[in-house]
Amino acid sequence: MSVCPLPSVRKRQSMWKARLAWVWAVCAASIIALIVCTPSLITGHAPGQTHLVELANAHRPPAIFATGLFTFPMGTDEQGRDLWSLLVYATRTSLLIAIATSVLAAVVGTVLGLMAGMLGRTTDIVVRRLAELQLTFPALLTALLLHASLQPISIGAKSPAVATAILIQAVSLAAWPEFALCTRAIARSELSSDYIAAARAIGQSRIGIMLTHLWPAVRGQVLVLMLWTAAHAITIEATLSFLGVGLPPQTPSLGRLIRDGQPGLLNGEWWVAGFPLIFVVGLIVALSLASDRLHNATTAER
Numbered sequence: 001m002s003v004c005p006l007p008s009v010r011k012r013q014s015m016w017k018a019r020l021a022w023v024w025a026v027c028a029a030s031i032i033a034l035i036v037c038t039p040s041l042i043t044g045h046a047p048g049q050t051h052l053v054e055l056a057n058a059h060r061p062p063a064i065f066a067t068g069l070f071t072f073p074m075g076t077d078e079q080g081r082d083l084w085s086l087l088v089y090a091t092r093t094s095l096l097i098a099i100a101t102s103v104l105a106a107v108v109g110t111v112l113g114l115m116a117g118m119l120g121r122t123t124d125i126v127v128r129r130l131a132e133l134q135l136t137f138p139a140l141l142t143a144l145l146l147h148a149s150l151q152p153i154s155i156g157a158k159s160p161a162v163a164t165a166i167l168i169q170a171v172s173l174a175a176w177p178e179f180a181l182c183t184r185a186i187a188r189s190e191l192s193s194d195y196i197a198a199a200r201a202i203g204q205s206r207i208g209i210m211l212t213h214l215w216p217a218v219r220g221q222v223l224v225l226m227l228w229t230a231a232h233a234i235t236i237e238a239t240l241s242f243l244g245v246g247l248p249p250q251t252p253s254l255g256r257l258i259r260d261g262q263p264g265l266l267n268g269e270w271w272v273a274g275f276p277l278i279f280v281v282g283l284i285v286a287l288s289l290a291s292d293r294l295h296n297a298t299t300a301e302r
Contacts, residue, residue: 035092043085055080062271075271077260083271087279090252094283097168097237098230104172106226109179110218114210116180117187128184131177139174143236146170147245160251167246171236175229182225186218220298227291231284238280254280 057080061068068075074083116127134142147170151163190196190213199209234254240246241255249256254276261272 032095035088036095043082043088059269061269074275075269077257077272078264083275086252086257087254087275090254090257090276091279091283093164093247093252094234094237094254094280097164097171098233098283098287100168101171101175101233102226102229104168105175105229106179106222108172109176109225110183110222112176113180113183114187114214114218116184117191118206118210118214124184127180131180134174134177139232140236140239142174143170144240144245146173147240160248163248164251167237167240171233174236175232178229179222179225182221183218186221187214190214190217220294224291224295224298227287227294231287231291234280234283234287 057069057072057076058078060072060076060080062075063070063073072082072084074087076083077086112127112131116124147167150166150169187210196209196213199213204212237246237253238255238258241253242259243255244259246255247253257276258273258280261269261274261276264270264272
């Protein structure tokens, strides 16, 4: 017969689990901040510093092999560039795109969802039908079409900054329906609550109700969707770059590194495409797990 732990033991166990989760969160946030803000501290050189690249170092295997060098811990590509430096800067690009995409999609989708839930039947029908219409198309196809549509009308579309902004807009416009539909559903369910009726009875405006009552009710799920959208944005960005329609060649990208390293899979140089693929999978899995944990925490609070 199993013995259930005492309430005090369970409380201590949950407390230690919560502290361990916070430690992991702080470590992950520190690593992300280091990669995004100061990548030069953990790399040998930036991808644009071509004067530091020597063709004699091309096709170097990782340092764990006999012919590898500790100067290039993950090996080099066909141009002699340090693969570790390329991976750090490419991960930085992916994280910046993921953060910007999730924030922009959250703002657009949450505002439209709150308006659909609060402003009446006409607004609700328009927003809901637009979201459902867009969801009938795959997100990758939507992002590809939007990227192709925005590029010709953008000034300086071939510059890295403008190209990155175009990609962020395309992926964000492909991701807003999830935020809108989720926010609308929660807002509609909260409108029948007594505290909403009390707020209306004292004459509070619709905008005031949205900001003071509906937004606190939906922000937990919005944060969950932001993490999920960040993981999805990394997938779309890597896929578009792999297809050659994402970022320009001078901007490091995980998808482009996988594409450039694809021929090496046939002659034994697996690390050129293998390590970027591992980084992509690791980022997606980490963000998906964080989204799942946050969803469980917000569901337990409600």
